[in-house]
Amino acid sequence: MSNEEAGNHAAAIKAIYSYLKGNRAFGELILDLEAYLLTPRSDGPAIPASLDAHFEIAGDLAADIAPSPLSRYRPIIEGPGCRFAVDGDMKVVACSPAAMERLVRREAASRETAMDQPGTIALSRPLRAAIAEIHAAAQAGDPDRRRIVSDEQDGEQVFVSVRHDRDLGVVVLTYPDEGWRDGVYSLLQASLGLSPSECEVLGHMMAGLSNTEISRERGRSAETIKSQTQSIFRKLGVTSRVEAVRVVSDLASLTALSGDESPPAGKGAAAGHHYSFAARPDGWGEATIGGRRIGRIHHRAKLPAQGMARTVLMLHGLTQGPEITPFLADRLTRSGLDYLGLSKPGYGVTDPAGNEDYVERTIADCLAVMDHAGIDRVVVLAHMFGTLPGIELCIRHPDRVAGMLICSGYFPLQLNPDFTPRGAVQKLVTHTGIGSAAAHQFIARIGYAYLRYGGARAYLASLFERSPRDMSLLDDPVVGPIHFAGLRHMMQNGVAAFLADTGSGRHDWSNRLDLCTVPTVLLHGSDDPAVNPDMAKLAASRFPNGRFEAVPGRGQTVLHSEPDLMVRHLLDLAGVTSSMGRAAAC
Template sequence: MTTPPPARPGEKERAAPDNPMRLLDLLDSAYAAPNEPERFDELMEAAKRYFFKTGGEELAADIPHAVEFDGRLAPHIDRIQSMLDATSLAPAGRSASAYGRFTLAAGGRVIEGNEAASRYFSARFPCDLTALDLDPASRKRLSAALADKSSGEEPIIIRLEGQEQPNTAIALCRRTGEGAGARLECSLSHVVWTDELVSAVGEALGLSEAEAGVLSGLLRGLSHAEIAEERGRAADTVKAQAKSILRKSGAERMSDVIHLATSVAFLLKTAQRDPAASASARPAAASEERRFKAANGRIVSYYAYGAKRGAPVLYFHGSLQGPFFLNSFVNGLNDLGATLYGPSRPGFGGTDPARKGESYDGATVSDIAEICVREKLDDILLLVQQGGVSHAYRAAATLGERVKGMIMVGGGVPIDEAAHLPTMDRYTRIAAAAVKHAPAVMELITRIAISVFKRRGYRRFLEDYFAGSPADLAALSDPELYAIMERGLDHLIAHGPKTFVSDGAAQMADWREDFERVKARAFWLHAEDDPILPARFVQEWVRARTNHPVETAPEGGYNFIHRRSDLVLATIEEALAW
């Protein structure tokens, strides 16, 4: 049986749980799960026994002091991570990400990458660039892009050809850092661009047949001159058609078009594979990702949806789904003349984690403030999903009178552990207890969970997560909504498990003071079948402190903002007139 390591010389002996067998049971399950993914459920049961009394609802008496023992888990986390790194990366279900992602560092070293990239290149990361299944010309192009400072942080496109296998892919790359700290962050788009698929993507983007032909060449990494020669057209004609593609897709750069086209292609393929896919299913809503370097040097990513320069709506995403929406919702924003800005919080998606020594909450609010300045936002409506609520109130307290009002969709309230935890689903209850009282345990569980569900496939994770919510299980059969769920999970784990821990701790913190500082008008929408926090707790808490309306609706579940987007849009329309 695994035992905790002894205290280091000179280190004060830390308190152990009242029942150390619970911790040992948890660690034994944690050591078993990396090599036996089917035992992940045993780990979750061990975590429930560790945090809660028999019955699994009331916190164990010693848990409020568990953080005193937290630091002693670091060696275990390191060992288990080594086990996770050594396990096979081949998943049993769908790839965790439709995109391979990898990072090339100075000296020709690929320092990290996801499982999709590992499978594509037949390599394990970290490794030398020469270990990747690429022909010499492709390696040279990647090395040259890493060395080229002139591109700044603008994305560039590189065509990659396999050496052993006849694979062709497009890599969208962004260079960051200087000298020994230089990095080339690459997103790998591997699609066999058949005429049928290009035609379908062109139709989804509203392109003419001629423009779709030009797009086909761009997707295969051809230059304007090469496309002109291949199609027997003048170079100026091809350039004009390329400009038309940019305009129709709503993108500023051709790299954004390729990223968008690949997203559409992957979704079309998913819909074809999914037996529950509807013939009328549409690809996920097109969005424009914007990035900038913040004042503290971090890269901040956010998305823009809806009308161009319309009435500003600032979105605060929940943990699992990120700032992504259905086509019908985006069309509704357009109809309302509203522009929704959806930032990725620190450590989510394309946004860098908070710097060492910088608070997570401080980085979140600072990013929001910089976005508002860059986009010249005023009279702002805040749209808030689930756990984004604490962040929204912190930001609103800082933005002050620039906030027009707030709409909470499934938004929580400051957590009362005794009252709220027993009503939560298993995953949420364990996470809520862990991020507050034992963040190292939460990090350990999250690391294992990420590895296990990458191998099992995200659908299996979502089926397990939504097991107690009929509305959400039904939502899995909607290919457009399912694609948003997968994209949201990728968005969550983009920078590893620490983001989940930091964000969860911010949600579990006492943010009542921020709530009381905000005087803006607000409206609360909550699903009657919300699996995270029952509507009655929200109604009681909000009505005891404000005159904010709290309305409920049936059959919304966890995915309320998507399943009942009609109600959300109607509320936005009303709020824009406040």
């Protein structure tokens, strides 16, 4: 390495650490990286492979010196448990996402914004007494004291673990959480002989569904559900739904007494799973098909439409999961269309792709879920970075696809034959080799640390700032939480899914557009900060049966902010002829 390169190398390392200490903004860090990459060298832009070690260090360092002042509490409160950290003044200094969702009484547009000011909770008199006692014991030299306190939660008596954390000097309250129920289902399956199917029915009971609703949700006859319900009662030794729910709640409460993380769910626990990353748990579920666990969100049509396809299959982007707004879900289902959004490999609760090709695995999961649900044809909704797997699904299985709507799609920069890369990011996208791979990992790891440890709001604000109409949605009580949930959905299993997903689309795949013959519509915001609408318009011209529509004044929020426009195009692509469907969409 030359002296000049060594100096730039050191400057890049310094920028990483300076950023993580909270002294620099994310945009400034990228400018530093760009300056490093654009320094003239004989072999073109590259990052030395030795930076890999610093990527790892940066990720570890972020946990200790992250921008968020609450990051130091995360080791004791993060995860699926329902936990609060309380200091000696009875002030809640941090809480887990599950605790934020269930117990904190404050108006907040998202869990991330609320995490910066956790607020207060109504502590019962026994809990306050236990917290005071444990803090006093710690000051007297007994930091390991723990109490179990009976308290009320959602109208039920539960046990709460109250323990002291000697490193941080706070008391940790651990309440029973939905996550513990997953372990209880596994326990019941192993010890009392409940079948996986019965565990799913029991999970739906816990969610308050009637037998009729369970029958509709599982696609089984009412008699089958009734028979399974009676079998569950017999195996649990109870005579009613109320008693069955009480058994599971008591077991979940008892397993929370240790204050440790909730146990892993067994395969039979799908129905009761706690999707802590979600903005709204409605419709979320999962299926184990061929040994693979696949997460999905499913909104069923009120009355099936008549057309070439009755299901919208959604392939999500990098930082946006398959969740949609209640407004869009309502318009779709009232129009006669089912909505089925899958978590791609490694996202949410879906198993990772492992050593398989990422796009191949994504398509295989789509087909497996379609076959499992008895769905013959779909309209593909490809959102942002879900564009490539959506196109490949249409190319390889045109008989299963009625059409495709690409919303805020991503396309390779090489699509434009006159394109010349400008700036560091475009050079990274078009450059190959170890340098580009290292830079790709750098951006992924540093971005993950940035989002996880307090930068989610700043990141979304930087995306939205180009469009005034988008910016107003950041604090919207419906749209805002969905964007934050998309980030959590991506980070659920660390940085691996992001690396695998982006790695699958970093090459020039522009030649695939010419092979996609299904009817295709491209909707693209005129203020999209990632992909210029002119690039999307050029892409539309490459599809044999494609057309383009710009959405004025929008950036990357088209999916969530324009429900009527979305439904109109989806109905057209589905070939819906029902007057009911079209009227409901208006």
